[in-house]
Amino acid sequence: MTVEQKWIRPEGREVLVPGTVGPRRPVPARIERPEYVDKDEAVSDTGPHIQSADVIERVREASRIAAIALQAAGEAAQPGVTTDRIDEVVHDVLIQHGAYPSTLGYLGYEKSCCTSLNEVICHGIPDSTVMQSGDILNVDVTAYIHGAHGDTNATFEVGEVDPRVQDLVSQSHEAMMRGIKAAKPGRQVNVIGRVIEKFVARHGYESVRDYTGHGVAEGFHNGLVIPHYDSAPMFDDVIAEGMTFTIEPMVAMGSQDWEQWDDGWTVVTKDRSFSAQFEHTMVITDQGPELLTVL
Ligand code: MF3
Numbered sequence: 001m002t003v004e005q006k007w008i009r010p011e012g013r014e015v016l017v018p019g020t021v022g023p024r025r026p027v028p029a030r031i032e033r034p035e036y037v038d039k040d041e042a043v044s045d046t047g048p049h050i051q052s053a054d055v056i057e058r059v060r061e062a063s064r065i066a067a068i069a070l071q072a073a074g075e076a077a078q079p080g081v082t083t084d085r086i087d088e089v090v091h092d093v094l095i096q097h098g099a100y101p102s103t104l105g106y107l108g109y110e111k112s113c114c115t116s117l118n119e120v121i122c123h124g125i126p127d128s129t130v131m132q133s134g135d136i137l138n139v140d141v142t143a144y145i146h147g148a149h150g151d152t153n154a155t156f157e158v159g160e161v162d163p164r165v166q167d168l169v170s171q172s173h174e175a176m177m178r179g180i181k182a183a184k185p186g187r188q189v190n191v192i193g194r195v196i197e198k199f200v201a202r203h204g205y206e207s208v209r210d211y212t213g214h215g216v217a218e219g220f221h222n223g224l225v226i227p228h229y230d231s232a233p234m235f236d237d238v239i240a241e242g243m244t245f246t247i248e249p250m251v252a253m254g255s256q257d258w259e260q261w262d263d264g265w266t267v268v269t270k271d272r273s274f275s276a277q278f279e280h281t282m283v284i285t286d287q288g289p290e291l292l293t294v295l
């Protein structure tokens with residue numbers, strides 16, 4: 001009997017290995033830093049789940065800048081370019097807009113964005129790795145300005161990408177959008193995850209359970225958890241007007257089982273199946289979710 005093998009990555013693309021991480025990029029002293037920079041803990045990673053109008057306006061400002069930097073990163077994501085060059089582009093755009101790259105100095109992380117290539121699910125560290133045609137690159141940008149954060153990511157196709165991988169990327173985007181549409185006030189946050197997980201499964205993919213969306217405002221991750229799977233009865237917070245949070249599903253072509261590289265950050269699929277992700281920050285209004293990480 002022949003057993004049909006699931007196609008989970010392009011033939012001929014070698015499995016990733018860690019590259020060389022370059023020196024930390026400096027941030028001008030005039031740019032305000034989050035409290036956690038170069039500390040062992042982030043005390044701002046807790047806080048209210050519902051935000052004042054003033055905080056919401058600052059999350060909006062940070063989110064818009066993050067979206068601008070993400071767009072620049074996407075334009076730079078070409079064959080032959082290193083992921084560290086993407087970090088440089090993101091870093092420079094954030095600083096030009098007066099924002100601090102929230103990841104830089106966060107719990108030991110030393111770069112201005114995350115670059116997660118191919119089988120990397122999330123938290124890839126920009127390094128000397130050269131992108132090839134057929135790769136997919138997720139860039140995750142968080143900006144901090146006037147005491148608030150905005151967080152967004154997208155997966156970009158590098159050169160010519162196999163149509164099966166293109167499908168992974170476009171369905172991951174659609175999974176995020178369906179989750180966003182489900183984020184109506186009065187519902188439990190686990191409804192978002194149920195919608196995402198069901199949609200992803202219908203396409204033969206897996207929605208990664210162990211990494212979640214989060215409240216984002218004056219704290220980078222403020223304690224509110226947004227699952228990307230049907231977690232009920234867990235994560236039963238009721239979505240309410242004034243909440244600002246992310247939805248950021250990670251979708252694996254094969255199994256979502258993961259392992260972490262020795263760098264303490266990079267999360268890869270165990271089966272080395274390709275994985276894609278999209279993320280927006282939004283505010284909940286009486287009308288429903290309003291996207292903030294937009295240009
Ligand atoms: N931006 C990521 C998120 O969506 C968090 C990155 S934290 C880092 O939550 F330290 F890995 F950069």
Ligand code: CO
Nearest residue numbers: 151246248279
């Ligand atoms: Co996030």
Ligand code: CO
Nearest residue numbers: 140151152153
């Ligand atoms: Co992010």
